[in-house]
Amino acid sequence: MIAVAPSFSEAELLSLWEKGFSLGAAGRALALAEAGGGAEPGTAADLPIGRRDAILLSLHESWFGERLRCSVTCPSCQGRLETEVSTVDLRVSAGTTGPVLSGGLELDVRPVSTADLLAVRDRRALLLRCVRSARKGKRAVPPAKLPEEALDAVAAALPELDPQADVSLGMSCASCAHEWGAPFDIAGYLWAVLDTHARRLLYEIHELATAYGWTEREVLSVGPARRRFYLEAART
Ligand SMILES: [Zn+2]
Structure with missing residues (x-):
């Protein structure tokens, strides 16, 4: 089941996923930022990328929590590294001003x-x-x-x-001891997490609709605990 903010239903999450599905990276980031609020309606596109990404970090916290799991390739030995970071650690202070x-x-x-x-x-x-x-x-x-x-x-x-638009993860490879800063893109990351959850939800809808003849709307109206029971019952 998908843990979403109380103000954001599973149906709305699926609508957002469908909207972003046909868009490029920047369009998806904008769709997410608009969904996350934090900006006046219609103004998210004009926010500096760092302000937009701060909204997306809050959105991740609200929907999926503070922990992010990342998989990074070492540029030296090509080994795969798994790391976990907190959204708190990804927030940076405001940038400089001046000519x-x-x-x-x-x-x-x-x-x-x-x-x-x-x-x-x-x-x-x-x-x-x-x-x-x-x-x-x-x-x-x-x-x-x-x-x-x-x-x-x-x-x-x-x-x-705009340092929030240029966040990187401090990485150290256990295999070859190489150290580097791996660029981190919260927009791409959040979209990937949303995509995984939306597809899982769609499979659940498909399974329950097939088993019981329910519509999508009817499946989504069933609460998480009861839906889990019906899924298990349909699989036995
Ligand atoms: Zn390495």
Whole structure:
């Protein structure tokens, strides 16, 4: 059975899974963030990725608890490592603010949002969307005329502006002693957990619908304890 927040029914969870099923990674992350609340309706897309991911961490806590199990491949020996982390350990403090300086240019930069990821795929276009304004001395420089070095400086500054969007797990390989930071994506992780739970629930619905002739709605209206009994009875 699926443990969901009291305010989020199994039927709603299945609807969310179905909505995200046909979407890409950024679209799924947005659908999850919108489901999780924490932002005004319709504004989740414009949140910095770190703010969005903080919502997704809370959503994981609410639906599945604080513990996350991760499987990571060692980049040195290709061995598989299993690790468990707490959502508490994945929360980082707010980022820095202030202009990005590069080659005499002063750039006012904002963090990347989900809307940016949905709007553009090209790296340069993505970085340019994050430049609110650029100046050289007192002269304004159109972002479209910024040199590559300036955009490299923007890219380098983004993790400091929004550290919650750039979380990694401190890993140490027991086989080869290699140590590294493995990037962690709560959006992809939460989707994978939701996907597993939704599919398990759908199989339960299929099994009970087949055994008793119930509709999906009728299966979902049966409480977890009684549903477990009916499943066991149908299997014997
Ligand atoms: Zn290793």
